[in-house]
Amino acid sequence: MSYRFSLSFAFTLLLLAGCETSPGPAPAVQQQLPIVPEVPAIRLADIPTGAFASPEVVVQAPWGTEDGAVGRETDDADVGPMAVAAETDGGVALLDTVGGRIYRYGPDGVRRESIQTHVETADDLVVLENGTLALLVYRRLPSPRHVVLQRSRDGEWQQPITVPADITLPTGLLADGARLYVEQRHGWLTALDASPGVWGRPAGAVLVRVQREDDGSVTIEARDRQDERAWLRRLECPWPVTDIVALEASSAHVAVVVRHIEDESEARGAVPGHETWLVALSGSGEPLGRTLLVDRRITDAGRPVTLAPDGDVFELQTDETGVTVLRHRFGGAR
Numbered sequence: 565m566s567y568r569f570s571l572s573f574a575f576t577l578l579l580l581a582g583c584e585t586s587p588g589p590a591p592a593v594q595q596q597l598p599i600v601p602e603v604p605a606i607r608l609a610d611i612p613t614g615a616f617a618s619p620e621v622v623v624q625a626p627w628g629t630e631d632g633a634v635g636r637e638t639d640d641a642d643v644g645p646m647a648v649a650a651e652t653d654g655g656v657a658l659l660d661t662v663g664g665r666i667y668r669y670g671p672d673g674v675r676r677e678s679i680q681t682h683v684e685t686a687d688d689l690v691v692l693e694n695g696t697l698a699l700l701v702y703r704r705l706p707s708p709r710h711v712v713l714q715r716s717r718d719g720e721w722q723q724p725i726t727v728p729a730d731i732t733l734p735t736g737l738l739a740d741g742a743r744l745y746v747e748q749r750h751g752w753l754t755a756l757d758a759s760p761g762v763w764g765r766p767a768g769a770v771l772v773r774v775q776r777e778d779d780g781s782v783t784i785e786a787r788d789r790q791d792e793r794a795w796l797r798r799l800e801c802p803w804p805v806t807d808i809v810a811l812e813a814s815s816a817h818v819a820v821v822v823r824h825i826e827d828e829s830e831a832r833g834a835v836p837g838h839e840t841w842l843v844a845l846s847g848s849g850e851p852l853g854r855t856l857l858v859d860r861r862i863t864d865a866g867r868p869v870t871l872a873p874d875g876d877v878f879e880l881q882t883d884e885t886g887v888t889v890l891r892h893r894f895g896g897a898r
Contacts, residue, residue, distance in 0.1 A: 603783065606851050608801045611843060615853020616892045619879065622656060622673040623889035631678060634887045635662030636863060644863030645887055647689045648880045649697075650872035656889055657697070658880075659689040666697065669889075679715070687866055688737040690744070698744055700727075700737040710734055712744060712756055725756050736867070740766035750811075763787055767813035768847045770794045774811050774820050780804025782822055786849060795849035801841075809840060809859070812871035817852070817894075818845045819871045823859065842869065842877055844894065855892045 627636045627644075637643045647659040654671035666689065668677040681699060687710075688700040697715040701724070702708075710727040727734060727746050731754055736747040745753035745762065751773070754761045764771035770786040777783055782799040799805075801822065809821040820843050826836040840859035844852040852875075861868060861882045868880040875894030881887070 603796050603798045605798045605800050606843075608799065608841060608843070608854065611851045611854040613854055613856075615844065616855035616877070616894055619855075619858065619890040619892050621888060622878065622891045623658065623667075623669050624886065625658075625667070626886040629663065632667075632675065633663070634658070634660045634667075635664075637662050642863045644861075644865070644882050645880060646687055646865055647867035648870045648878050648889060649689045649691045649867070650870045650876070650878055651691050652693060652695055652873060654872065654874070654876070656870070656878045656891075657689060657691055658887070658889065659686055659699075661686050666699075679719075681713075682721075683713070687734070689867070690737050690739045692739045692744075693741060698737060698739065700734060700746065710746070712737065712746065714744070727756070728754055736765075738765055763791060765811060765813045767818050768815040770847060772811065772813055772818050774808055776805055776808055782808060782820065784818070784820060784845070784849070786818075786847075797845070797849050799843060803839070806838075810842075810867070810869040812869060812877075814871050814873045814875075816847055816873070817871060817875050818847065818849075819843070819869070819877060820845070821857065821869055842892070844875060844877075853894070857892075858890065 625632060625634045627634060629635060634645055643662055645658055646661040649657045651657060655669050658667045660667060664681050664683060666679040666681060667675055670676050683701045685702040686699050687702055690698050692698065696717055699713045701711050701713055703711060711724040712727060713724050714722045716722060731746055731748045733749050734746045735750045738745045738747060738753060744756045747753050752761050752763060762771055764773040764787065770788055772786045774782055774784050782805050784797045784799060786794040788794045803824040805822045806825040807823045809823050812819040821840060823838055823840040825838045838859065840857040841854050842857055843854045846852055857879055858881055863882045865880055870878045877892040879890045881890065
């Protein structure tokens with residue numbers, strides 16, 4: 565499931581034209597168009613690649629139903645693990661949707677916990693700052709609805725929180741400190757504690773959104789907590805962006821994942837290929853680095869990329885043998 569946007573920014577120019585009249589012919593006098601500030605552009609090729617180390621395998625698990633394996637269904641759609649979530653201590657959590665489990669792994673990749681979710685369909689997973697887990701769940705009965713389940717530090721699942729009915733297409737479960745939000749159609753976030761919603765995904769002092777433009781570039785916008793624009797950037801790639809795969813944010817970093825899929829003319833008769841890059845920015849919008857993702861999955865995934873607080877990136881892969889989670893270390897091989 566790609567991170568797509570249906571809305572687009574509207575930049576409108578006001579054309580003011582006037583003319584003077586006199587008893588005799590007189591040339592028309594036009595006022596100058598107002599100057600619209602140009603959006604600062606970031607070229608993908610100019611962003612350094614040395615900020616990230618080569619990807620390393622953190623987790624490998626086979627398909628199956630036994631403990632340690634990951635469930636897979638191929639009936640109506642090819643469904644496997646739906647999400648990965650960065651742990652606060654450098655580990656990673658994996659949402660085994662089909663198996664009804666959450667696996668938690670330490671920074672060294674050793675499995676430290678297997679948690680039964682006891683739900684039919686779990687769509688997203690988030691780890692809060694205090695280490696507790698929250699799960700976005702779809703329930704068909706007694707009536708179709710989404711709920712959020714939170715697991716306390718003592719291992720108990722709390723009473724479900726019903727997602728407001730006007731959130732008809734939730735596209736993510738987000739945490740901002742101890743507060744949980746559900747995102748609607750990659751736009752506004754609704755708080756689950758009845759506090760005011762927010763404009764975009766929390767990233768420390770700012771909120772962020774991204775969108776694909778008609779020319780194939782990507783616009784990244786940040787607003788402060790008073791809803792004033794903090795910064796605006798345009799990411800330019802050597803090819804038109806086909807998909808925005810992910811937008812992830814932490815208190816200090818923003819990560820945008822863009823993909824280009826070759827068309828027939830580029831493929832030249834071969835199987836069309838693809839190229840997927842993750843671009844990391846600071847909370848003030850400055851580019852920090854980029855890394856080429858593997859981006860190979862045979863199963864659907866809602867959140868295939870997650871960003872750790874220290875800037876490390878975890879990437880989910882699936883193939884016929886099973887599941888792999890890669891880590892792209894930010895700051896090189898620490």
